[in-house]
Amino acid sequence: MNPTIELLNSHRSIRKFKDQKIPRDLFETIIRAGQSAATSSHVQAYSIIHVVNPENRAKLVELTGGQTYVADSSDFLVFCADMKRPTEAAERAGAEVVRGMMEQLLVASVDTALMAQNIAVAAESEQLGICYIGGIRNHPADVSEILRLPEHVYPVFGMCLGYPDQNPEVKPRLPLASILKEDYYQDEQDLAQIGAFDDTMRTYYLERTGGNKETNWSEQLKPLFTSKLRPHMSSFLKARGFEMK
Amino acid sequence: MNPTIELLNSHRSIRKFKDQKIPRDLFETIIRAGQSAATSSHVQAYSIIHVVNPENRAKLVELTGGQTYVADSSDFLVFCADMKRPTEAAERAGAEVVRGMMEQLLVASVDTALMAQNIAVAAESEQLGICYIGGIRNHPADVSEILRLPEHVYPVFGMCLGYPDQNPEVKPRLPLASILKEDYYQDEQDLAQIGAFDDTMRTYYLERTGGNKETNWSEQLKPLFTSKLRPHMSSFLKARGFEMK
Numbered sequence: 001m002n003p004t005i006e007l008l009n010s011h012r013s014i015r016k017f018k019d020q021k022i023p024r025d026l027f028e029t030i031i032r033a034g035q036s037a038a039t040s041s042h043v044q045a046y047s048i049i050h051v052v053n054p055e056n057r058a059k060l061v062e063l064t065g066g067q068t069y070v071a072d073s074s075d076f077l078v079f080c081a082d083m084k085r086p087t088e089a090a091e092r093a094g095a096e097v098v099r100g101m102m103e104q105l106l107v108a109s110v111d112t113a114l115m116a117q118n119i120a121v122a123a124e125s126e127q128l129g130i131c132y133i134g135g136i137r138n139h140p141a142d143v144s145e146i147l148r149l150p151e152h153v154y155p156v157f158g159m160c161l162g163y164p165d166q167n168p169e170v171k172p173r174l175p176l177a178s179i180l181k182e183d184y185y186q187d188e189q190d191l192a193q194i195g196a197f198d199d200t201m202r203t204y205y206l207e208r209t210g211g212n213k214e215t216n217w218s219e220q221l222k223p224l225f226t227s228k229l230r231p232h233m234s235s236f237l238k239a240r241g242f243e244m245k
Numbered sequence: 246m247n248p249t250i251e252l253l254n255s256h257r258s259i260r261k262f263k264d265q266k267i268p269r270d271l272f273e274t275i276i277r278a279g280q281s282a283a284t285s286s287h288v289q290a291y292s293i294i295h296v297v298n299p300e301n302r303a304k305l306v307e308l309t310g311g312q313t314y315v316a317d318s319s320d321f322l323v324f325c326a327d328m329k330r331p332t333e334a335a336e337r338a339g340a341e342v343v344r345g346m347m348e349q350l351l352v353a354s355v356d357t358a359l360m361a362q363n364i365a366v367a368a369e370s371e372q373l374g375i376c377y378i379g380g381i382r383n384h385p386a387d388v389s390e391i392l393r394l395p396e397h398v399y400p401v402f403g404m405c406l407g408y409p410d411q412n413p414e415v416k417p418r419l420p421l422a423s424i425l426k427e428d429y430y431q432d433e434q435d436l437a438q439i440g441a442f443d444d445t446m447r448t449y450y451l452e453r454t455g456g457n458k459e460t461n462w463s464e465q466l467k468p469l470f471t472s473k474l475r476p477h478m479s480s481f482l483k484a485r486g487f488e489m490k
């Protein structure tokens with residue numbers, strides 16, 4: 001296994017950071033590595049807001065549900081799907097632009113995620129730690145106001161970056177056979193595989209908590225799907241010009 | 246710059262592959278590296294269909310608009326956002342599950358993209374070439390039928406993997422200052438930066454084509470936005486249980 005693949009396999013989220021800043025030139029190197037990711041039709045439908053202002057970072061801690069590392073990490077980024085820049089560029093070149101298509105929302109969201117993952121890998125290759133912050137979608141309208149996001153731009157997720165001050169274990173993943181299927185979607189084996197994975201996760205949680213947390217993968221998923229998680233997302237996106245037509 | 250960042254910066258899509266198969270153990274190593282990517286609340290809302298059957302690959306060439314490398318690459322993957330597995334796991338654990346939320350579509354699409362980008366990086370770290378195939382969304386209902394995708398699973402994009410039989414240049418990206426903004430979304434400088442980038446791309450296209458292709462970034466974007474690209478995506482997703490509630 002080569003060092004890059006070893007690096008990928010060693011990923012775990014870091015939620016406690018040293019009080020040490022990432023040098024600006026390294027920070028820019030990492031962002032540029034993000035830009036090198038594939039982008040649909042070269043559209044590059046993303047913007048990153050680098051939140052430096054301490055008051056805004058404190059507000060974002062609140063808006064993401066009290067995740068203090070949003071303020072305590074060296075750098076906090078909000079990754080935005082951005083259909084404003086490319087559609088306006090096409091418009092200036094003379095196109096009569098159609099906006100609000102579902103396809104555009106997908107393209108921009110996927111472009112943003114590919115770029116962010118390259119940033120995660122680049123950061124970790126420099127012994128930095130990262131944590132994605134999906135909680136940025138808890139209150140996306142407030143986040144958009146703080147960051148002054150215009151129409152056709154929406155915050156997909158955040159990311160903390162910094163020097164790790166903890167060394168958590170790598171979290172197990174589903175068996176390869178569950179997620180990789182040959183030729184057709186087959187899930188006859190899923191039940192047995194998920195049962196085995198539930199056992200794996202049960203052991204993982206017990207060992208990590210000295211026997212105090214007895215749960216498993218399926219149990220952990222329950223609160224995600226029993227309630228309408230982030231039920232505002234559909235109306236929020238429509239209000240921002242992502243009409244899902 | 247470390248070797249991993251150099252690798253990320255060297256990415257370009259490969260569309261011509263040698264007639265050489267990726268060994269199975271390396272293939273599995275690459276997929277596992279994909280699974281190591283961050284996943285929202287550990288949900289792992291993705292499945293990969295590894296299309297091996299030559300007839301199906303030939304059909305997918307047609308359905309993606311004649312991209313012959315979908316058949317000619319060593320391996321072709323269809324990356325699917327999969328909300329079936331996690332919601333059913335939660336259901337078996339006793340949850341009354343809510344489906345069809347916009348948030349779930351986003352979580353699954355982003356999870357899928359993060360995983361795919363790790364696969365791209367892992368593959369390239371082994372001197373393989375890759376090409377994302379967004380054309381899988383040209384006819385997503387037909388693709389879903391061929392791959393027998395159930396409800397709550399949709400094909401986000403494809404990916405060709407194999408040993409490169411071409412060595413294209415790295416394509417320029419927007420200036421860092423266009424996509425990286427401090428504290429607020431500011432685009433006062435965008436017009437000048439995009440003008441400069443249009444010049445960069447004009448030179449790039451001229452040099453690559455011996456003077457035959459005179460265009461730029463903004464011009465290239467026009468056809469993407471003047472027509473309703475993939476106008477079926479919204480109704481397709483709804484029909485597959487992604488109701489965007």
